[in-house]
Amino acid sequence: MTRVEYGPKLVHLANQIGKFFAHQPKPEAVANIADHLRKFWDPRMRAQMLEYLEQGGSGLEELPKMAVEQIADEAVKK
């Protein structure tokens, strides 16, 4: 699996997480998805997700995309 192939797999995982929280009000859902990614994803997976997002984030659904953006914002602030 190349880095190019790994991105879509992470997108699939993130979208799955997003679906569990989708019934929640948007800010709560986004926060919970971001929290899940922080708590359970190795930093390199999050980094690759951010990299994938920078390249357009194709296939990433709205809520997980917002969650990844939130993590990206935090990374910038740090």
Place this chain on the structure above:
Amino acid sequence: MALIEEIDYGTKLVQIGKTVTLTIDGQTACVPEGTSILRAATEIGTQIPKLCATDMVSAFGSCRLCLVEIEGRAGTPASCTTPVAEGMVVHTQSERLARLRRGVMELYISDHPLDCLTCSANGNCELQTMAGAVGLREVRYGMDGANHLQARKDVSNPYFQFDPAKCILCSRCVRACEEVQGTFALTIAGRGFASVVSPGMEEEFLSSECVSCGACVQACPTATLMEKSVLDMGQPEHSVVTTCAYCGVGCAFKAEMRGENVVRMVPFKDGKANHGHSCVKGRFAWGYATHRDRALKPMLREKTSDPWREVSWEEAIAYAATEFKRIQAQYGKGAIGGISSSRCTNEEAYLVQKMVRAAFGNNNTDTCARVCHSPTGYALSSTFGTSAGTQDFDSVELCDVILVVGANPTDAHPVFASRMKKRLREGAKLIVIDPRRIDLVRMPHVEASVHLALQPGTNAAVLDAIAHVIVTEHLSDEAFVRERCEVDSYMRWALFVAEERNSPEAVEKISGVPAGLIRQAARLYATGGNAAIYYGLGVTEHSQGSTTVMALANLAMATGNIGREGVGVNPLRGQNNVQGSCDMGSFPHELPGYRHISNLAVRQSFEADWGVTLDHEPGLRIPNMIDCALEGSFKGIYIQGEDIAQSDPDWQHITAGLSAMECVVVQDLFLNETAKYAHVFLPGSTFLEKDGTFTNAERRIQRVRKVMTPKGGYQDWEVTQLLSQAMGHAMHYNHPSEIMDEIARLTPAFAGVSYEKLDKLGSVQWPCNEAMPEGTPVMHVPGFVRGKGRFFVTEYVPTDERTGLRFPLLLTTGRILTQYNVGTQTRRTSNVDWHSEDLLEVHPNDAEHRGIKDGAWVRLESRSGATTLRTMITERVAPGVVYTTFHHPETMANVVTTDYSDWATDCPEYKVTAVQISPAGGSAGTLNAGRMLEKQLRSEQA
């Protein structure tokens, strides 16, 4: 050391009832009302001769040896069937009783071979002992009359023989099969002199319904039913209590030994999980421990294409450590990791994660629970506050309704299933939710009230529909919810499940389950009294595994079926130490005791104890490790007691990942499938070769005790310690008890656990701490561990694995009684006599459409790959569903399964794979033909 002799009290313990005082041979006995005179006498140390009585079954009163005299009563009643009474005066010895007993014994012996000196039971035969006890000196009838001495032996069972010549027709075996095991495979056929113990319809044991649990052998007072290992080796001379290394029931056994050789494994009556019962695996299938396939020398090879080279332990450990250090220097600290095993001890799992965190300097530690019950951990932690089942096994005796979801206890957890069946025979109601008609749906004396045969992948939808009925028909326990749960979360959940799209009628279209049955199940669960949920991998191994466990927790909370005996949410753990390996911090995101690695205070406590700085970020899970190996950032792995090339999904992906690594270290009993991709092989040790503890599905911590020297030289924990030292992190444990002391020091739920306490009490269930010094049988009694129970909205999300024109069938997987997991152990025992290959169950309609006949070879193909196996045409599976087990590597079931996984935990979706089947015209030409050939060659060489 000596043999552990357990007292046989003759009849069962009566636990409740007012105390009755009586006199037996001048001694005072105080016992609960309802106790037999035989038991009361035994309890004060008075032995009454007996043969048909044993405390594992109900009294029968047939042998007439346990006769007594009771003042004021006529005759000589059997003490096993006569209950005590206040003020009763009993005499167990008199001239009349002695005469009667000798007469009975004479009759028995007149039709019994007098071959005591060469008999396998010599020295351990109740008939022999009783003959001595009653003073039998002659048999006046002679031995020339009609007898059974030439009766044919049944040696069909690989583990025990039946010699009817030695049978005294006490019916202990028949009653044990009925009452203890609940299989009803044995009966007394014929009448009078022609009476004989018969398996099934006068069949041989092997071909009968007998499940070889061993209860009959254990119950037999003579050599009629005898272990073949005793026939071969003789009677054992010492025994050691230890814990079975198969499923999550955690049966306690006496390993009965001659020197360092196991003669037999006998279930321990004082075992709190099994109460003296066993199954065919734990009781008999331990021969793998000394199997010729054991790999007992450390081995090395620089490339996996090279042949293995036997080396010293020092060289193997040094090579592994050097390679791991090189990889870290070249690719980064996070480029290596480790996997522990749920088959190993708590102490070994603890050391693996400690080595990864402290010596490797990262959190890339995971365990095989990833692929089975990781959703249980996530979901029960989220809802209740702790990652474990809520009850002890004894709790089942107080159930009124038992809901079995995605589990097949009679095959996978047979000893607990026997307890469950007993409760069902007593009148408890059963609901089964499973795509397949498992045995519990209808078997002798057990029938489910409702069977929801849902489409694989629709668990969450069906459970939401059950919740819909409970909420819309106002069957919730609102007082419980108000007092014990987060009311806001309940309201949100109740509104969600009440929506029309979650009604049974709507869900019928998704799941294929008639709405009426869903309503029936919901009403029964909510209103039938104490309702308990037991679930297995049919719940967790889905893309919505965590969601489904949450849905089960929601049901329990909404109906108040949690926090007392007889209720609860109970994961049936697949392997012996799934619970323990999770407790020990094996997951990459949490330290022992389920505390997140980002928790500064917790991390600091470990840092202070271990003298290192710990990474605060979660590490890689097993699937992530494989992905990152292919992506290029993960290059080395230490795998203890796990065979990911056979057990993890999407074989091509797993093996490609392993092939991409530069140093794979496998520590195992055998050169398993994963070892084909390894550079270093380290011999593992069996449960018989090590000290430690296992924690079963009811959180019960039990001792594992070494009964033989490790055949490879080291216990598994010692190997991890050597590797850690070579990696630069010192470990100096002298005994696993010291590791447990460290666990207790650093883990609040284990604070009160020590080997000393385990030796004293036999076992404890965590939490075991200052508040609960002897452990906690039932959790969440005063309140949930997290405070208030939390409901979660469990929206049904269809799996991405869909059927279509190309792959129109759904494959689901499971286990069979005689085999265990990927078969590494059980395939190397005579259990293959029952199950020598994995079969594909196909519904007759699906078979007919494809021109497939019963027993024919078929090609099973999915998007991931294809394999070939033989069919069993059966209505156990619904049309559109096929089913197989995964015990044999040549079947390669994981070639077919996809890498879709649970959204929260990455637990693979083994239970739903879209497939097509087609006639294969024989096994040749299949993808796995090479493996079949390899197996055959190995077999021929052996």
